[in-house]
Amino acid sequence: MTSIFKSVPGIKKGLSSPLQHINEEVDRLTQYPGKLMHYEEEPALKLAQKINKIIANNSTAAGMLQDIAQVLGIAFKVDCCCLVTVKGEASGEEIIGNWCAQEYSGLQRSNEIFSLEQLDLPVVQCACEPTFEDISTIQNSLAIGCQSLPLPIKAVLAITTRFGNNTNGVINLIKSQQHTWSESEKHLLKSVESVCAIAFSQVVQAELIASQQQYLQLCARHQNLIKQLTILSRSNLELNQMLQLAIASTAESLGADRGLLILLKYADPLFRTLPKRQIPKAKATLVGEWAKTAESFNSSKLDSQENSFWISECGLCQRVFSESSKSIILNDYIDRNDIPAAPVFGLEQLPAMLLMPLENQGKILGFMVLQQAEPRIWQAAELNVMEMVCAQISNVIIQTQTLRQVQMLVDERTAQLQRSLDVQAKLYEKQRQYVEQLRELNELKDEFLSNMSDRLRYPLTNMRMAIRILRQPGITLERQAKYLDILEEECSKEINLINDLLTLQKLETHQERPQFETIDLNTRIQEIAASFEKKLIDKGLSIHFDLPNQALELQTELESFDRILQELLTNAGKFSERDTVVQLQVEHQIIQQVDRVIIRVINIGNGISEEEATYIFDKFRRGKGRWIPGTGLGLALVQSLVQHLNGEIAVESIPIENTNLSKICFTLTLPQFSDESKSYSESD
Secondary structure, three states: OHHHHHOOOOOOHHHHHHHHHHHHHHHHHHHOHHHHHOOOOHHHHHHHHHHHHHHHHOOOHHHHHHHHHHHHHHHHOOOEEEEEEOOOOOOOOOOEEEEEOHHHHOOOOOOOOOOHHHOOOOOEEEOOOOOHHHHHHHHHHHHHHOOOOOOOOOEEEEEEEEEOOEEEEEEEEEEOOOOOOOHHHHHHHHHOHHHHHHHHHHHHHHHHHHHHHHHHHHHHHHHHHHHHHHHHHOOOOOHHHHHHHHHHHHHHHOOOOEEEEEEEEEOOHHHHHOOOOOOOOEEEEEEEEEEOOOOOOOHHHOOHHHHEEEHHHOHHHHHHHHOOOOOEEEOOHHHOOOOOOOHHHOOOOOOEEEEEEEEEOOEEEEEEEEEEOOOOOOOHHHHHHHHHHHHHHHHHHHHHHHHHHHHHHHHHHHHHHHHHHHHHHHHHHHHHHHHHHHHHHHHHHHHHHHHHHHHHHHHHHHHHHHHHHHHOOOOOHHHHHHHHHHHHHHHHHHHHHHHHHHHHHHHHHOOOOOOOEEEEHHHHHHHHHHHOHHHHHHOOOEEEEEOOOOOOEEEEOHHHHHHHHHHHHHHHHHHEOOOOEEEEEEEEEEEOOEEEEEEEEEEEEEOOOHHHHHHOOOOOOOOOOOOOOOOOOHHHHHHHHHHHOOOEEEEEEEEOOOOOEEEEEEEEEEEOOOHHHHHHHHHO
């Protein structure tokens, strides 16, 4: 028997003395039952031994009282036996052990309403001389233990049990018919009072031990909850994930049917610093929800709109501000229809609710809500745990919001810095391009000055040399004519170079409009080519014509057209490979309803790279690695003249297989008729 109590861990030292006293009483009663009860009759001894055996072998409090009630009921041949513990300072709720005879075991509860007024003193008798306190205790035990009996109560024999000079229980023997209790029955009941008192004491202590164990387990769960929340607050989870895990852990640990976590967003942020007892303009949003079972609350009935509501629409939330309450406990909302509640709470299904604000330095951030289907009495320890959880969640919210603001500020400053770096990079790139352009222009300037100085100095040098020779005495007339021709030729070169520069400047400023006239294209091309025939033959080149069979007219400016073709033939003569053919092709096409003449000058020589093709028509630019003398103005003049005639020019270099040479084709496209001639013909 002693092992039952000594094996229970975690019991306060204050309980060891009563338990030791109970164990000593039981051991002494088992060894000397006759001396304890001062009753040496055989029935009383056997009855006490049976009760002692039940006390020694039964492990549960309710089962012990149930078995003792059965033994007493059978021994006294009554219809029912009811054992009720008396609630003391150390005990909690009363513990009841009922037994009914077999004929009443399958019956429903009696239709007669039990009340103490129906039982007068002759019906309720005591096995000993009762005191006023005993009568009151017996009446309370009947009111507690006989509510569920399936038989009417007509006769009661009761006795209060005492242990350590304190009443700890009541034994009620009940008859469904009127009965006069004999002295032997009273004497027998009185003889087992002490052993039953031990049973009541053991039951109370066992319940106390169980409640202490339950309390320790509850404390362990609460400590584990706080530990989990502490670890959770230090994790790298998002705020909504942390809040969801926090409400789930809290609701599950405290045994709630449903848990909600609601955050507030104030329309006026300054309200947070105002005094309480004012209803703010704020919107509440459900951010976390946990339900014990799917049946406890059907959250699918709530749509996304009902997950948010204004504080002005919910009287329960308003009470937190108006009453400055730490928590609001509501056990039955059905009877409180005068308090409007938001649909998100679903109080029709879960009418019992504990609502506690999430508060930090006087600022209400939201609410934590626990709901029950049945009313619940919240213990002080549970409310303390809720306060600690709410405080910890509030700190997490504030820390997260602060970190988010800091992160936003850092991101904003980083974005500003990145934009500044991008602007600086663009400025640097523009500056680099500008410097590169200046460098290229400087190179072009140097190249231009070098070319121009050579092209200007070379004729002047020849002219000077010719003048010096002409000044020599005794020079023959034949030599004079020769050097005069040289002088005239070099002077013409100088004049032509200057005229080319002036022509380019004039074309770029578009100072004059072209003067169109009609020419025979085939004849004009042959005449221009004939003037180059001798120069081409000297280099081993020949000209091949591919002209239309019929005469082809072209309206153009004759001087500009001649200069374009002369420059193209001059360019072909300079850069063609020896013993090759220069082709002149002419064709007539209608492109986009406009008559056009296409002239191609094709020669074979070193290829033109893609890079060279991009600047080949620029002024003073020459291909790399080309050392043939020139000013670099020829093709630039060609392009300006072509644009002056409203035409187009392009170059294409096609490599020839198995050689280092390429076929170079300059394609000149000119309108066959000018816009002025069109308008004149249309007016006619």
